Amino acid sequence: MEALNDIVLFLGDRLWTWAVLPVVVLLGVYFTVRSGVVQFRLIPEMFRTLTNRTPTDADGRPQSVSAFQAFTISAASRVGVGNIAGVGTAIAIGGPGAVFWMWTMAFIGGASSFIESTLGQLFKVRDADGFRGGPAYYMQHGLKARWMGIVFAVILIVCFPFAFSSLQANTISATVSSSFGGDVGWIPWVVGIALAVLTGLVIFGGVRRIAHVTQAVVPSMALLYLLVGLVIVALNIEQLPAVFASIYTQAFGFNEVVGAALGTIIMTGVKRGMFSNEAGLGSAPNAGASAAVTHPVKQGLVQTLGVYFDTFLVCTITAFIILVATPDLAGAERGIMLTQAAIVNSLGEWSNVLLSIIIFLLAFSSILGNYYYGESNIEFITTRRSVLTTYRSLAVVAIFVGSIASADLIWNTADGVMGIMALVNLIAIALLSGVAFRLLRDFLDQRRAGLDPVFTRERMPDVTGIQCWEDELSVTGPIPVQRRR
Incomplete structure (x- = not known):
């Protein structure tokens, strides 16, 4: 197992160093410049759009999940162990300077997130629960490359519901085991069974049940964690100036306390940041496309806000928890153990x-x-109910297996698969970015005219492959949207 882990780690590092990192940075900078720094100048619009009215169908019911619910589905995926275990791993390997590169990539990645989620909305399709879409769909309908969509879909299925979810389950198992005093052999099995049962109860209910659960869970758990972090920072407030200084000075390889070279600091921050906020990865558009909104740009803005919520709030509070409570990182454990030790040192064993x-x-x-x-x-590849049922069953099994598997192998496998997935998606959004920029101009033109923007495909008649957005009535619903602000 150790030899396999070493091979996976070696190949993943080479992929990120020579392929993923250059593409992520260059495209992020390009999207930032071409969009006029959309991820910064339209921040007020992001908050406004988050609470927009959801268009309804002929019976007065929401056409699909709301913009806020789609935000919570994507936030549910983003805000996970990457924010606690991932940040702990990044700091243990790359030192405080890795946090700077996580922040930097979140800002640059905000533009990539806007492009991919706007395209996900434009090329979405209708299904029994409302809408679905994502990179596979804009690859098929936007690029006319179904084969590329299938490749992406297969990689995502391996990466998220299997590798990443196994990692989430593994972290729950490790945390519970540590709370009981260490290596208690039966705990991972009990945790795995309980998680598998709970997951099955939710996922067999469809996307609306998932949306309702995440809408309730995500805000509450984020608030609870942020409050804990603020208490710990307040208890160690005298350390805060030194923490900020270490983040910025060590970002460029000066005075590294953990012996990390500059390349390691940057790479660790970028990888852990991308795992956490998923900007440009091609995952968030799958959630964003499920929303019923009146203009594709609206959900692009909402998903960009999700990147900031994840990195600048949740990841940052984790970094502060660790750095104010553990100023000496020499010999520090990686992952969840580092974060857990920092919290216990500050609050006591009860924490x-x-x-x-x-x-x-x-x-x-x-x-x-x-x-x-x-x-x-899965539904992009085939709509057969038997395949969906099999997928749901395997996803539940993956949760159980992840609870008892090796954490290092899961992390390194997830990193490698994530890199391949990001490359495929970034190529697609680079080719389609001109469409997203046109949508942004259309949105801003309507805003300047004092309108609540509404998009229909007749506004871009030369763009083929758009499955929805037929006319204003189908977009806004039978109850007219008040278009004047």
Whole structure:
């Protein structure tokens, strides 16, 4: 097993160093410049759009999940162990400087997230539950390359509902075991069975049940974790200036306390940041496409806000928890153990139970979000109910297996698969980015005219492959949207 882990780690590092990182950075900078720094200048619009009215059908029911519910589905996937275990791993390997590169990639990646989620909305399709879409769909309908969509769909299914969800389950298992005093052999099995049962109860109910669960869980668990972090920072407030100084000075390889070279610091921050906020990865558009909104750009903006919510709030509070409570990182454990030790050192042993609850909420919501991404892509490949049922069963089994598997092998496998998936998606959105920029101009033109933007495909008649957006009535619903602000 150790030899296999070494091989996976070696191949994954080469992929990220020579392929993924250059493409992620160059395209992120290109999208930032071409969009006029959309991820910054339209931040007020992101919050406004989050609470927009959801268009209804002829019976007065929502056409699909709301913009906020789609936000929580994507946030459920984003806000998971990457924010706690992933940040702990990044700091243990790359030192405080890795946090700077996570912040940097979140800002650059915000533009990529906007492009991919806007395209996901434009090329979405209708299904029994409302809408579905994502990279596989804009590859087929936008690029006329179904083969590329199938390749992406298969990679995503391996990556999210299996590898990433196994990782979430593994972190829950490790946290609960640690709370009981260490290596208690039966705990991972019990945790695995309980998680598998809970996951099955939700996912066999479809996307609307997933949306309702994540809508309730994500805000509460994020608030709870942020409150814990603020308390710990307040208890160690005298360390805060030194923490900020270490993040910025060590980002460029000066005075590294963990012996990390500059390349390691940057690579660790980028990989852990991308695993956490998923900007440009091709995952969030699957959630964004499920929303019923009146203009594709609206959900592009909402999903960009999700990147900031994940990195600048949740990941940052994790970094502060670790760095204010553990100023000396020499010999520090990686992953969840580092974060857990920092919390216990600040709050006492009782906080082990509190962290177990937080980890469960974070990781379980991520499992649900990951599952939905896989379902959307299963339905892209085939609509046979037997295949969907088999997929749901395998997704539940993966949760159980992840609870008892090796964490290092799962992390390294997830990194490698994520890199391949990101490359496929980034190529697609680079080729289709001109369409997204036109949509942004259309949105801004309507805003300047004092309108609540509504898009129909007749506004871009030269763009083929658009399956929805037939006319204003189908977009806004039978109850007219008040278009004047």
